[in-house]
Amino acid sequence: MMKDEITIAVSGLNNVDSPGPGIPVVRGIRDSEYFEPRIVGLVYENLEPGAYMHDHVDKSYKVPYPSEGSGVLMERIRDIHAKESIDVLIPNFDSELYAFMKSEPELKRLGIHTFLPTLQQFEERHKSNLPEFGEKYKVKVPESRAITSIQEIKELEEDYEYPMVIKGKFYDAFIAYSFEQAQIYFNKIASKWGLPIVVQQYIRGTEVNVVALGDGRGNTVGAVPMKKQYITDKGKAWGGITLDDPKMLDLTRHIIGQTKWRGGMELELIRTDKKELYLIEINPRLPAWVYLAVGAGQNLPEALVKLALGYPVETFTAYTVGILFIRYSYDMICSLQDFQSLTTRGEL
Amino acid sequence: MKLKKNIAVSETGFIFDPTSGDSYTLNPIGMEIVTLLKEGLDLEVISGRILEKYDVEKGVLERYLYDFFGQLKQYQLIEEDDER
Numbered sequence: 001m002m003k004d005e006i007t008i009a010v011s012g013l014n015n016v017d018s019p020g021p022g023i024p025v026v027r028g029i030r031d032s033e034y035f036e037p038r039i040v041g042l043v044y045e046n047l048e049p050g051a052y053m054h055d056h057v058d059k060s061y062k063v064p065y066p067s068e069g070s071g072v073l074m075e076r077i078r079d080i081h082a083k084e085s086i087d088v089l090i091p092n093f094d095s096e097l098y099a100f101m102k103s104e105p106e107l108k109r110l111g112i113h114t115f116l117p118t119l120q121q122f123e124e125r126h127k128s129n130l131p132e133f134g135e136k137y138k139v140k141v142p143e144s145r146a147i148t149s150i151q152e153i154k155e156l157e158e159d160y161e162y163p164m165v166i167k168g169k170f171y172d173a174f175i176a177y178s179f180e181q182a183q184i185y186f187n188k189i190a191s192k193w194g195l196p197i198v199v200q201q202y203i204r205g206t207e208v209n210v211v212a213l214g215d216g217r218g219n220t221v222g223a224v225p226m227k228k229q230y231i232t233d234k235g236k237a238w239g240g241i242t243l244d245d246p247k248m249l250d251l252t253r254h255i256i257g258q259t260k261w262r263g264g265m266e267l268e269l270i271r272t273d274k275k276e277l278y279l280i281e282i283n284p285r286l287p288a289w290v291y292l293a294v295g296a297g298q299n300l301p302e303a304l305v306k307l308a309l310g311y312p313v314e315t316f317t318a319y320t321v322g323i324l325f326i327r328y329s330y331d332m333i334c335s336l337q338d339f340q341s342l343t344t345r346g347e348l
Numbered sequence: 349m350k351l352k353k354n355i356a357v358s359e360t361g362f363i364f365d366p367t368s369g370d371s372y373t374l375n376p377i378g379m380e381i382v383t384l385l386k387e388g389l390d391l392e393v394i395s396g397r398i399l400e401k402y403d404v405e406k407g408v409l410e411r412y413l414y415d416f417f418g419q420l421k422q423y424q425l426i427e428e429d430d431e432r
Contacts, residue, residue, distance in 0.1 A: 206368070227369030244354060244366035321366045322356065 003036035007084055008305060009077075009112075011042040012092025012288075013050020013057065018171075018234045019327075021092040023049075024291035026056045028301030031294060035305060040084050042091075046343045052334045059084070062346035070099035074106060081110055088113045088308045090301075092285055094170045097122060115216075115308035117263050117284050125259075125282040127167055127198040133282075137258045139251070140278045142203045142270075146196035153182045156199055165200040165280075168193035173235060175202060200280065205272040208243065210252045211286060211293050213300045214261030215307060222300050222316035223252045224293040229324065237289055237327070242296045244321040251277055264290070264304055292325040349417060350427045351385050365425060372423065377402075381416060391417070 008029060012020030022041070029037050041060035043051045051060035061080050064072045073096070080086065089112050091100045100107070101116050108114075116122075124133055127144070134141030142165075145156060156164070157179070166185040167173040170193050176182035186197050212223035225248040230239035252267060264286035270278045286300060293300050296319040306313045342348040351357075356364045361374035363382070374382060377398075384394045391413065398409055420426050 208369075229369070241369045243369050322364055 003032075004034055005036045005038070006087040006305070006309075007038045007040060008035075009040040009042055009080070009084070009086045009089045010057075010092065011044075011063070011090070011096060013041045013043050013048045013053075013060070014045070015049040015053070017232060017329075018236050019288045020050075021286050021288045021290055023053065023056055024288055024294075025090055025092060025286055025301040025304075026050075027291050028294040028299050029305060030056065031299060032302040032305075034302065034311075037305075038084075040080065040086060042080075043342070046339065049332065051342055051348050052332055052338055060342065060348045062342060066093075066096040066099040070102050073099050074103050077103075077107070077112075078110065081112060086112045088305050090114075090304065090308075091116070094284060097284055113308040113310075115263050115304055117261060117265075121259055121261060122284050125284060127169060127200075127281060128196055130198075130200075130279070130281075134279065137255060139255060140276060142201040142278055142280060144198055144200035146198050147186075148195045148197070150183050150186050153179060153186065153199065160199070160201050163202045165202050167198040167200060169196060169198065203270040203272065203278045203280070205270040205278070207280075208245070208248060208269050208271050208277075209237075209240075209287070209289075210248055210267040210269070211290050211300060212252045212256060212261075212265050212267065213286075213303055213307075214256040214259075214263065214265065215313065216260060216262030218257045218260045219315065220253045220256045221303050221307070221313055222293065222298040222319075223249055224296050224298055224300075224319050225249065225252075226289065226292060230326075237325075239324060239326045240289055240292060241324045242292060242319060242321050247275070247277060251279075255279075255282070263307075264300060289325060292323070293319070295325065296320045296323055349385065349391060349420075350388065351382065351420075351425055352427055355425055357382055357386060363425065365423070368424065370423065378416065381413070 010022050010026055012022035014020040015023045026039050039057045041051050041057040042063045043060050050057050063076050066073055091097055101119055128146035130141045130144050163175045163177045165173055166176050166182055168189040172189050174185040176185050189197055208227050210223055210225045213221040215221050225243040225245050226240045227243055228237040228240045232238050266283040266287035268281040270280055298316040298319050303313050338348055354366050361379040363372040
């Protein structure tokens with residue numbers, strides 16, 4: 001079969017101890033029987049490993065942080081597009097999604113296809129809006145509140161018991177067993193990700209996750225549930241196994257059906273001893289463990305590219321239960337020229 | 349008492365619960381008991397089979413068997429109807 005030759009720009013190439021989803025997304029696309037991709041990496045830092053992984057990424061460009069404004073980011077994207085003719089853009093960081101969602105009409109005008117959640121979907125699933133989300137869509141969520149000062153933690157002690165979960169608006173979450181710990185985590189997260197900080201009621205149980213893809217019309221294109229088998233000190237899965245849990249899949253279909261979710265997502269859930277499922281977070285993109293879904297028979301990155309291009313996509317109906325991913329670290333030997341090129345010319 | 353239908357047990361004594369994602373390993377005697385459970389035999393029959401095969405006092409065996417079944421229940425490997 002002739003494969004479609006397309007150019008796909010991907011970010012999130014920070015394959016470090018808290019990895020971005022870029023390389024796993026690329027691996028899924030490279031496994032595709034439909035596409036012969038040229039992968040263009042969009043990197044923020046000189047040492048993002050993906051830029052040096054030439055088997056996966058054909059060409060990489062430095063891009064400005066989204067915090068510098070979507071105008072500056074789009075200017076850089078236009079430059080890169082002029083050289084590369086990007087067909088599809090897959091942003092993989094929560095923190096850059098807003099800028100790309102806002103720029104979607106312009107990207108479309110340039111001929112760059114995306115398949116992102118809508119601004120409304122993105123906003124209402126924010127950690128700080130989770131209680132309202134749970135009420136609106138009839139999903140169990142832990143009680144939580146967004147706060148902007150340490151004093152508010154003291155006030156929360158009237159309603160919540162320790163431990164409490166202290167979360168950043170984009171990343172990071174810590175379990176605090178006392179006010180002193182909560183204070184430390186508040187400062188730590190606020191200095192890294194800014195305010196507000198979300199304080200969540202701690203739900204006792206097992207953390208389980210689902211990677212899923214919604215077609216934007218309420219249909220779930222695919223979904224694979226997973227339990228982390230090994231968790232790093234940063235709370236990231238270093239190993240995980242696919243589960244056979246119809247309740248998790250029902251909940252995923254319910255959420256995608258109700259929100260008409262568009263694009264990739266990761267549901268973070270807690271399963272209590274009573275087997276109730278609490279939604280603790282929705283990440284609005286494919287997660288770093290998405291290649292487990294590919295290995296289990298659901299190539300969600302490939303399906304995402306098809307959706308972006310407006311191609312027909314068949315719904316996945318099955319996946320292999322009981323297969324694992326085990327992450328590993330690997331030292332690449334890179335030339336100084338490569339490093340120099342990315343540092344000085346902003347491309348590699 | 350029945351093992352949940354979806355529980356996978358390998359010949360090497362590896363148990364995988366696909367709902368929870370948890371896995372366990374059995375020693376050879378544990379494996380024998382779980383194999384008999386999978387055949388649908390009840391506790392009395394299993395106890396009888398083990399007594400026939402091994403030199404063990406009935407009281408001692410029963411104590412260990414109840415402990416073992418208690419563990420299987422605790423790990424939620426037993427059909428829910430049986431847990432009531």
